[in-house]
Structure formats: C-alpha cells, structure tokens
Amino acid sequence: MDFAPDSTAHEITERARTFLTEHVLPAEPILDQQLAAAPEDWAVKPIVRDLQQKARDESLWNLFLPGENGAGLTNLQYAPVAEVTGWSQRLAPVAFNCAAPDTGNMEVLNDFGTPAQKEQWLEPLMSAEIRSSFCMTEPDTASSDATNIGTRIRRDGDHYIVSGRKWWSTGAMNPDAAIFIVMGKTDPDADRHRQQSMILVPRDSPGVRTVRPLSVFGYDDRDHGGHAEIAFDDVRVPAANLIAGEGDGFAIAQARLGPGRIHHCMRALGTGERALALMSTRANERHAFGRSLAEQGVVREWAAEGRFQLEALRLLVLKTAWLMDTAGNRQAMTEIQAIKIAVPRAVQTIIDRAIQVHGAAGVSSDTPLAELYAGVRSLRIADGPDEVHLSSLGRAELRPRPSL
Numbered sequence: 001m002d003f004a005p006d007s008t009a010h011e012i013t014e015r016a017r018t019f020l021t022e023h024v025l026p027a028e029p030i031l032d033q034q035l036a037a038a039p040e041d042w043a044v045k046p047i048v049r050d051l052q053q054k055a056r057d058e059s060l061w062n063l064f065l066p067g068e069n070g071a072g073l074t075n076l077q078y079a080p081v082a083e084v085t086g087w088s089q090r091l092a093p094v095a096f097n098c099a100a101p102d103t104g105n106m107e108v109l110n111d112f113g114t115p116a117q118k119e120q121w122l123e124p125l126m127s128a129e130i131r132s133s134f135c136m137t138e139p140d141t142a143s144s145d146a147t148n149i150g151t152r153i154r155r156d157g158d159h160y161i162v163s164g165r166k167w168w169s170t171g172a173m174n175p176d177a178a179i180f181i182v183m184g185k186t187d188p189d190a191d192r193h194r195q196q197s198m199i200l201v202p203r204d205s206p207g208v209r210t211v212r213p214l215s216v217f218g219y220d221d222r223d224h225g226g227h228a229e230i231a232f233d234d235v236r237v238p239a240a241n242l243i244a245g246e247g248d249g250f251a252i253a254q255a256r257l258g259p260g261r262i263h264h265c266m267r268a269l270g271t272g273e274r275a276l277a278l279m280s281t282r283a284n285e286r287h288a289f290g291r292s293l294a295e296q297g298v299v300r301e302w303a304a305e306g307r308f309q310l311e312a313l314r315l316l317v318l319k320t321a322w323l324m325d326t327a328g329n330r331q332a333m334t335e336i337q338a339i340k341i342a343v344p345r346a347v348q349t350i351i352d353r354a355i356q357v358h359g360a361a362g363v364s365s366d367t368p369l370a371e372l373y374a375g376v377r378s379l380r381i382a383d384g385p386d387e388v389h390l391s392s393l394g395r396a397e398l399r400p401r402p403s404l
C-alpha cells in the first residue's frame with residue numbers, strides 16, 4: 001500500500017491550495033456581505049459564480065468524478081484535493097463543482113442514467129448551469145432505514161405518479177435546483193430491498209411544493225442552497241424519468257452513499273486542520289495568568305491529540321480510497337463505515353476544543369468555528385447516523401471466526 005500522492009495528485013493539490021488561499025478564503029467575508037444584503041434570496045451568490053469561473057479556467061473542476069466523464073482522478077488522487085476544499089466547506093467545494101449533493105447526483109446519473117437523462121440533467125450539472133437535490137429522507141418515517149420509506153411511485157400508462165413528503169433535501173431552497181432525485185416505493189409487496197426506485201422529478205412539475213426551509217443549529221445554510229421540506233402531491237412525470245429499473249432504488253442509494261461518505265470524510269479532515277490552525281494562532285496570541293494559552297498544559301494536550309487523530313484518520317481515509325480504487329466500493333464498505341463514524345467524531349472534538357481556546361469568541365460568528373461545528377455535528381446524522389454504521393461494523397467484527 002502506497003498512499004503518497006503521485007505527481008498528478010501533488011500538482012492538483014498544490015494548485016487547489018493556492019486557489020484556496022488566494023481566492024476562496026478571502027471570498028468568505030464577501031459571501032457574508034452578499035448573503036446579508038439579500039436575506040430572503042436562496043440563489044447562488046455572485047461571488048460563488050466568480051469563483052466557479054476562476055476554478056474552471058484553472059481546470060479545478062469536477063475533480064470528484066472518476067473515469068472519462070470527470071477529471072479522471074482516482075479516489076486516492078482526489079483525497080488530498082478534497083481535504084483542501086474542507087478548509088472552506090462553504091465555498092471551496094461549490095467553487096470546484098465538487099459539492100454535495102450535486103456530486104452524488106452526478107454520480108448516479110453518470111453510472112445509471114440513460115443517454116437522454118445524461119444529456120438533459122448531467123451535462124448542465126457538470127457545467128453548474130443547474131443544481132440538484134436528493135430526496136430520500138421523510139418527516140414521517142425513520143429514514144435511517146431506507147426500507148421504511150413511504151413515498152409512492154405508481155405507474156400510470158407512460159407516466160409515473162409520485163406522492164409523498166420529503167425533508168432535509170439539501171440545496172432544494174436554491175431556485176437553480178432544477179432536478180430532484182426522489183426515492184420512493186414502486187412495489188411495496190416486493191422483497192424488502194427491491195421495493196424502492198429512484199426517479200427524476202423536475203422541480204417545476206405541477207404538484208411539487210416547497211413547504212419550508214430547515215435550519216441546522218440556527219444556520220440556514222443559504223450558502224449551500226439550504227435544506228427544504230418538499231411535498232410531492234401526485235406529481236406526474238414521464239416513465240422515462242425512472243433511473244435504471246423498478247426496484248433498483250436501494251442498490252443505487254448504496255452505490256451513491258459510498259463515494260459521498262468518503263468525500264465528506266476527506267473534506268472533514270481539512271476542516272479539522274483549519275480548526276487546529278485557528279486554535280494555534282489564538283493560543284499563541286492570548287495570554288492568561290502570566291503566560292500564553294499555548295503554554296498551558298491542557299491546550300498542548302488538545303493540540304497534540306488533534307494532530308495524531310488527524311494523522312491517523314487521514315491514513316484510514318487514504319486506505320479506504322485505495323481500496324475503493326483497487327477492489328471496488330463494495331469491498332471498501334467496512335472502511336467507509338469506519339471513517340464515517342471516526343472522522344466526524346474526532347473533528348467535532350477538535351473544533352469543540354478550538355472553540356474553548358477562543359473563549360466566548362469561539363461561540364460567536366466572529367470566527368468560522370461555530371458554523372464548522374454545526375456542519376460536522378450534523379454529519380454524524382446525515383448520510384446515515386453513527387449508530388447505524390456502528391451496528392453494522394460491530395456485526396461484521398463479531399462474525400464467528402475460525403478458532404485460533
């Protein structure tokens with residue numbers, strides 16, 4: 001196993017890092033100003049468009065997508081680039097057209113879409129002309145178990161009729177989110193994992209209704225297009241909008257979530273690095289009881305623990321990426337679950353301690369820490385709560401083994 005970045009990964013990562021420091025980090029206060037100037041507006045802000053144009057010009061675009069349709073990077077090559085973007089979760093992933101949920105939706109269309117679906121939806125997503133949402137979670141069912149899903153997709157001649165209610169559809173408050181991938185049941189009597197299907201629902205279809213935005217610890221996440229509750233009131237879409245076949249929804253969801261989870265973890269490492277860097281700067285600047293905070297034993301311990309946790313978890317993320325590249329996503333399932341639990345937990349603690357070192361400033365919006373905390377805390381629920389992954393990982397670990 002050799003996880004060192006090869007020359008391609010090294011070169012792109014260095015360019016991404018330069019782009020981050022020269023363009024993205026200085027753009028964060030500009031984004032704040034543009035958001036404040038238009039409090040009711042969920043559309044992509046001009047500063048994001050500017051960054052996207054610059055990133056495209058520098059070929060820092062669609063780097064997440066392996067294979068010939070994307071930038072062609074392997075997961076192992078993409079990992080350090082994604083980590084760089086995690087320093088500014090608000091701006092860098094979207095600047096590079098590498099932000100969830102569009103990335104997962106593009107992967108679904110790339111891997112399972114028909115040529116017509118690709119032309120209509122994948123191409124404008126790849127050029128960031130439109131945005132998209134993924135609508136799986138429902139207010140009325142425990143959605144960590146996707147077999148619970150209640151939304152119905154009924155065949156009616158050469159159409160399907162979609163009926164149900166979804167929430168936490170990230171990005172859907174953005175009016176540019178033109179297409180929703182909706183998961184529902186086509187056959188509630190089929191085998192448990194063959195009841196679900198996925199279908200493309202254009203947002204302008206009659207019967208699609210945005211009910212309300214949801215906030216995360218009070219943050220509206222307008223920089224990500226927010227999170228919406230959406231009603232699908234007997235929405236009629238052409239049968240050709242079904243992705244793959246009836247009953248394939250569960251398998252597509254599994255395929256979508258693997259890469260999505262590792263991308264979250266790659267970026268979260270960068271977020272942890274930023275929190276450690278902020279902690280270090282503050283600890284050196286601030287003095288209490290006759291010495292700098294950096295000279296206090298407990299702060300040193302926090303810094304040391306943060307460092308070795310990030311180093312160890314980075315290796316596990318890289319191993320997972322390498323396994324996905326060499327053995328396939330399915331074979332990397334155990335590792336994907338492990339990092340999905342371990343990385344957000346560790347980064348949450350790192351950010352929490354960085355907040356503590358900042359004192360009251362840490363819980364204010366004068367530093368990015370509070371918002372970073374909200375993001376990484378919700379990651380312990382989004383894309384499957386910790387407990388679901390722990391249960392499955394534990395079951396695999398406790399599988400009877402040959403006697404020693």
Ligand SMILES: Cc1cc2nc3c(=O)[nH]c(=O)nc-3n(C[C@H](O)[C@H](O)[C@H](O)COP(=O)(O)OP(=O)(O)OC[C@H]3O[C@@H](n4cnc5c(N)ncnc54)[C@H](O)[C@@H]3O)c2cc1C
Nearest residue numbers: 134135136137142143144168169170378382383384385387
């Ligand atoms: C910021 C954010 C963005 C999101 N974006 C999207 C999106 O774009 N699209 C989308 O469809 N969804 C999205 N979600 C929703 C997310 O994927 C779901 O919230 C998640 O799958 C859990 O479903 P639930 O909320 O219904 O929790 P439930 O299924 O009700 O579970 C509640 C709790 O029960 C416990 N639990 C569940 N199963 C087990 C078990 N096997 N063992 C032990 N305990 C268990 C866990 O503690 C869990 O947190 C997002 C969520 C957040 C917070």
